[in-house]
Amino acid sequence: VMVWLRRCTHYLFIxxxxxxxxxxxxxxxxxxxxxDWAWTLYTVFSISQTLMLIVGATYYLTFxxxxxxxxxxxxxxxVYTWIAKGAWFSLGYPYDFIVTPVWLPSAMLxxxxxxxxxxxxxxxxxxxxxxxxxxxxxxxxxxxxxxADPLETAFKYPRPTLPPYMTPIEPQVGKFYNSPVALGAxxxxxxxxxxxxxxxxxxxxxxxxxx
Numbered sequence: 582v583m584v585w586l587r588r589c590t591h592y593l594f595i596x597x598x599x600x601x602x603x604x605x606x607x608x609x610x611x612x613x614x615x616x617d618w619a620w621t622l623y624t625v626f627s628i629s630q631t632l633m634l635i636v637g638a639t640y641y642l643t644f645x646x647x648x649x650x651x652x653x654x655x656x657x658x659x660v661y662t663w664i665a666k667g668a669w670f671s672l673g674y675p676y677d678f679i680v681t682p683v684w685l686p687s688a689m690l691x692x693x694x695x696x697x698x699x700x701x702x703x704x705x706x707x708x709x710x711x712x713x714x715x716x717x718x719x720x721x722x723x724x725x726x727x728x729a730d731p732l733e734t735a736f737k738y739p740r741p742t743l744p745p746y747m748t749p750i751e752p753q754v755g756k757f758y759n760s761p762v763a764l765g766a767x768x769x770x771x772x773x774x775x776x777x778x779x780x781x782x783x784x785x786x787x788x789x790x791x792x
Contacts, residue, residue: 590787591644598637599657604665620761623725627718627765632776634658634684635713638691639705639780644787648696655688683720687713702781710774718765 637658638651659682690712691705698704 587787594783594787595637595641595654595657598633598640599654599661601633623721623761624718624765624768627721627761628769628772630684630721631687631714631717631765631769631773634687634717635691635710635773636776636780636783638688638713639709639777640783642691642695642705643702643781643784646700648692648700651688651691651695652685655682655684658684683717683724686720687717690716706774706777706781710777711770713777714769714771714773715766718762718769721765722762 634655638654641654642648642651644650691709694709694712695705698708
Protein backbone atom coordinates (compact mmCIF):
# COMPACT_ATOMS: atom_id res chain seq x y z
CA VAL A 582 0.00 0.00 0.00
CA MET A 583 2.74 2.46 0.97
CA VAL A 584 4.54 1.88 -2.33
CA TRP A 585 1.43 2.79 -4.31
CA LEU A 586 0.68 5.73 -2.05
CA ARG A 587 4.19 7.01 -2.64
CA ARG A 588 3.86 6.52 -6.38
CA CYS A 589 0.50 8.30 -6.53
CA THR A 590 1.94 11.23 -4.55
CA HIS A 591 4.86 11.33 -6.96
CA TYR A 592 2.61 11.40 -10.03
CA LEU A 593 0.42 14.06 -8.44
CA PHE A 594 3.51 16.19 -7.84
CA ILE A 595 4.62 15.79 -11.43
CA UNK A 596 1.22 16.84 -12.79
CA UNK A 597 0.85 19.80 -10.40
CA UNK A 598 4.38 21.11 -10.95
CA UNK A 599 4.22 20.59 -14.72
CA UNK A 600 0.84 22.31 -15.06
CA UNK A 601 1.87 25.24 -12.88
CA UNK A 602 5.23 25.64 -14.59
CA UNK A 603 3.48 25.62 -17.97
CA UNK A 604 0.95 28.25 -16.89
CA UNK A 605 3.62 30.47 -15.36
CA UNK A 606 5.76 30.07 -18.44
CA UNK A 607 2.95 31.08 -20.79
CA UNK A 608 1.72 34.01 -18.70
CA UNK A 609 5.05 35.42 -17.56
CA UNK A 610 5.54 37.57 -20.66
CA UNK A 611 3.40 38.97 -23.43
CA UNK A 612 5.74 39.65 -26.32
CA UNK A 613 2.95 40.53 -28.69
CA UNK A 614 1.11 43.47 -27.18
CA UNK A 615 3.42 45.26 -24.79
CA UNK A 616 6.00 46.13 -27.39
CA ASP A 617 7.63 48.92 -25.36
CA TRP A 618 8.41 46.47 -22.58
CA ALA A 619 9.49 43.56 -24.78
CA TRP A 620 13.06 43.18 -23.45
CA THR A 621 12.04 43.62 -19.83
CA LEU A 622 9.40 40.93 -20.24
CA TYR A 623 11.86 38.75 -22.12
CA THR A 624 14.21 38.79 -19.13
CA VAL A 625 11.45 38.01 -16.63
CA PHE A 626 10.07 35.37 -19.00
CA SER A 627 13.47 33.68 -19.30
CA ILE A 628 14.07 33.59 -15.55
CA SER A 629 10.59 32.26 -14.73
CA GLN A 630 10.92 29.53 -17.37
CA THR A 631 14.36 28.57 -16.07
CA LEU A 632 13.15 28.23 -12.49
CA MET A 633 9.94 26.35 -13.26
CA LEU A 634 11.75 23.97 -15.58
CA ILE A 635 14.59 23.16 -13.21
CA VAL A 636 12.53 22.63 -10.06
CA GLY A 637 10.25 20.09 -11.76
CA ALA A 638 12.97 18.45 -13.83
CA THR A 639 15.31 18.07 -10.85
CA TYR A 640 12.52 16.65 -8.72
CA TYR A 641 11.61 14.15 -11.40
CA LEU A 642 15.24 13.31 -12.12
CA THR A 643 16.23 12.66 -8.50
CA PHE A 644 13.00 10.76 -7.80
CA UNK A 645 13.54 8.28 -10.61
CA UNK A 646 17.35 8.38 -10.51
CA UNK A 647 17.36 7.82 -14.26
CA UNK A 648 19.25 10.28 -16.50
CA UNK A 649 16.85 11.26 -19.28
CA UNK A 650 13.81 11.97 -17.14
CA UNK A 651 14.58 15.71 -17.01
CA UNK A 652 14.25 15.82 -20.79
CA UNK A 653 11.04 13.81 -20.52
CA UNK A 654 9.72 16.38 -18.04
CA UNK A 655 10.59 19.21 -20.45
CA UNK A 656 8.68 17.31 -23.12
CA UNK A 657 5.62 17.18 -20.81
CA UNK A 658 5.87 20.97 -20.35
CA UNK A 659 6.15 21.48 -24.10
CA VAL A 660 3.09 19.38 -24.89
CA TYR A 661 1.07 21.06 -22.13
CA THR A 662 2.01 24.43 -23.60
CA TRP A 663 0.95 23.38 -27.09
CA ILE A 664 -2.41 22.21 -25.71
CA ALA A 665 -2.95 25.42 -23.71
CA LYS A 666 -1.94 27.70 -26.57
CA GLY A 667 -4.05 25.68 -28.96
CA ALA A 668 -7.07 26.18 -26.71
CA TRP A 669 -6.48 29.93 -26.49
CA PHE A 670 -5.91 30.16 -30.22
CA SER A 671 -9.26 28.45 -30.85
CA LEU A 672 -10.92 31.06 -28.62
CA GLY A 673 -9.64 33.79 -30.92
CA TYR A 674 -6.55 34.92 -29.03
CA PRO A 675 -3.69 35.68 -31.43
CA TYR A 676 -1.12 33.29 -29.97
CA ASP A 677 1.18 31.44 -32.31
CA PHE A 678 0.33 27.77 -32.08
CA ILE A 679 3.78 26.43 -32.80
CA VAL A 680 6.07 27.20 -29.90
CA THR A 681 9.75 26.36 -30.12
CA PRO A 682 10.44 23.68 -27.49
CA VAL A 683 13.10 25.80 -25.77
CA TRP A 684 13.14 23.71 -22.58
CA LEU A 685 14.38 20.51 -24.19
CA PRO A 686 18.06 21.41 -24.81
CA SER A 687 18.43 22.88 -21.31
CA ALA A 688 16.85 19.78 -19.77
CA MET A 689 19.24 17.64 -21.83
CA LEU A 690 22.15 19.51 -20.24
CA UNK A 691 20.68 18.75 -16.81
CA UNK A 692 20.46 15.06 -17.69
CA UNK A 693 24.01 15.13 -19.01
CA UNK A 694 25.36 16.61 -15.77
CA UNK A 695 23.51 14.00 -13.69
CA UNK A 696 24.87 11.22 -15.85
CA UNK A 697 28.43 12.60 -16.13
CA UNK A 698 28.80 13.15 -12.37
CA UNK A 699 27.53 9.61 -11.62
CA UNK A 700 24.28 10.86 -10.06
CA UNK A 701 25.97 13.24 -7.63
CA UNK A 702 23.16 15.39 -6.25
CA UNK A 703 25.37 18.33 -5.23
CA UNK A 704 27.04 18.44 -8.64
CA UNK A 705 23.60 18.33 -10.21
CA UNK A 706 22.50 21.37 -8.19
CA UNK A 707 25.64 23.40 -8.84
CA UNK A 708 26.65 22.48 -12.41
CA UNK A 709 23.16 21.63 -13.65
CA UNK A 710 21.73 24.83 -12.17
CA UNK A 711 24.38 27.02 -13.79
CA UNK A 712 24.04 25.31 -17.18
CA UNK A 713 20.25 25.49 -17.29
CA UNK A 714 20.22 29.07 -15.97
CA UNK A 715 22.74 30.24 -18.57
CA UNK A 716 21.42 28.26 -21.53
CA UNK A 717 17.68 28.84 -21.39
CA UNK A 718 17.71 32.63 -22.05
CA UNK A 719 19.80 31.87 -25.14
CA UNK A 720 17.35 29.25 -26.44
CA UNK A 721 14.44 31.51 -25.48
CA UNK A 722 15.70 34.10 -27.96
CA UNK A 723 14.88 31.59 -30.69
CA UNK A 724 11.36 31.47 -29.27
CA UNK A 725 11.11 35.27 -29.37
CA UNK A 726 12.27 35.42 -32.98
CA UNK A 727 9.54 32.99 -34.06
CA UNK A 728 6.73 35.06 -32.49
CA ALA A 729 4.62 37.04 -34.98
CA ASP A 730 5.63 40.66 -35.58
CA PRO A 731 4.34 42.62 -32.54
CA LEU A 732 3.23 45.78 -34.39
CA GLU A 733 1.42 43.87 -37.11
CA THR A 734 -0.39 41.78 -34.51
CA ALA A 735 -1.21 44.80 -32.35
CA PHE A 736 -2.95 46.49 -35.31
CA LYS A 737 -4.69 43.28 -36.27
CA TYR A 738 -5.99 42.55 -32.76
CA PRO A 739 -6.40 45.91 -31.01
CA ARG A 740 -6.97 45.80 -27.26
CA PRO A 741 -9.45 48.42 -26.10
CA THR A 742 -8.01 48.75 -22.62
CA LEU A 743 -4.93 47.78 -20.65
CA PRO A 744 -4.80 47.24 -16.90
CA PRO A 745 -3.15 50.32 -15.32
CA TYR A 746 -0.12 48.41 -14.01
CA MET A 747 0.67 47.14 -17.51
CA THR A 748 0.22 50.41 -19.38
CA PRO A 749 3.60 51.50 -20.77
CA ILE A 750 4.54 55.00 -19.63
CA GLU A 751 7.24 55.43 -22.23
CA PRO A 752 9.42 53.13 -24.33
CA GLN A 753 11.90 51.37 -22.08
CA VAL A 754 15.38 51.52 -23.54
CA GLY A 755 17.42 51.36 -20.35
CA LYS A 756 19.54 48.62 -18.82
CA PHE A 757 17.21 45.77 -19.85
CA TYR A 758 17.46 46.74 -23.49
CA ASN A 759 21.23 46.37 -23.62
CA SER A 760 21.46 42.63 -23.16
CA PRO A 761 18.38 40.77 -22.01
CA VAL A 762 20.07 37.42 -22.70
CA ALA A 763 23.05 38.24 -20.49
CA LEU A 764 20.84 39.61 -17.72
CA GLY A 765 18.52 36.58 -17.85
CA ALA A 766 21.47 34.18 -17.97
CA UNK A 767 23.27 35.85 -15.06
CA UNK A 768 20.23 35.92 -12.79
CA UNK A 769 19.13 32.48 -13.99
CA UNK A 770 22.51 30.86 -13.27
CA UNK A 771 22.33 32.00 -9.63
CA UNK A 772 18.63 31.34 -9.01
CA UNK A 773 18.49 28.02 -10.86
CA UNK A 774 20.94 26.45 -8.39
CA UNK A 775 18.57 27.39 -5.54
CA UNK A 776 15.60 25.91 -7.37
CA UNK A 777 17.52 22.77 -8.28
CA UNK A 778 18.21 22.35 -4.57
CA UNK A 779 14.50 22.86 -3.91
CA UNK A 780 13.68 20.15 -6.46
CA UNK A 781 15.97 17.73 -4.62
CA UNK A 782 14.44 18.73 -1.28
CA UNK A 783 10.91 18.17 -2.56
CA UNK A 784 11.97 14.65 -3.38
CA UNK A 785 13.22 14.09 0.18
CA UNK A 786 10.02 15.53 1.64
CA UNK A 787 7.86 13.29 -0.54
CA UNK A 788 9.54 10.22 0.95
CA UNK A 789 9.26 11.60 4.49
CA UNK A 790 5.56 12.32 4.12
CA UNK A 791 4.97 8.82 2.81
CA UNK A 792 7.21 7.07 5.36
